[in-house]
Amino acid sequence: MPIRQKIFAMIVAIALFIYIIDLVRRKKLRIEYSYLWMITGIVIMIVAVWHDFLLWISRLIGAVWPTSTLFLLALIFLTAICIHFSVRLSLLSDQVQILSQEIALLKTADPSPAPPGKT
Numbered sequence: 001m002p003i004r005q006k007i008f009a010m011i012v013a014i015a016l017f018i019y020i021i022d023l024v025r026r027k028k029l030r031i032e033y034s035y036l037w038m039i040t041g042i043v044i045m046i047v048a049v050w051h052d053f054l055l056w057i058s059r060l061i062g063a064v065w066p067t068s069t070l071f072l073l074a075l076i077f078l079t080a081i082c083i084h085f086s087v088r089l090s091l092l093s094d095q096v097q098i099l100s101q102e103i104a105l106l107k108t109a110d111p112s113p114a115p116p117g118k119t
Contacts, residue, residue: 009048016041040077 020037023029029037047054047070058069 006048006051009044013041013044013048016044036081 016037020029020034020041024031024034051066054066054069057073058064058066061069061072063069063072
């Protein structure tokens, strides 16, 4: 791998780390999700520094080009993220439905008192 590509990949990985830390600091990203993105940055650094690792993975899966391996790994990663967020969204949707049903039951069980003079 040419040195320019290594430097670019390292800059991208470092920028990713800084951005993730800033998002966590500003409470825009939960810590549980930041670990996943930090691991992504580490993998980018490993591939940038140790290009033979990417070549080894390419030979292992039978890919002709290392870029094909990168695209495959990115596709697998994005698919896993989408499945994870779909599960989380389904759970949150169920929780919202349960909470709205409980609120409706509470409102019908304890009607607000009639205004004075309208009894």
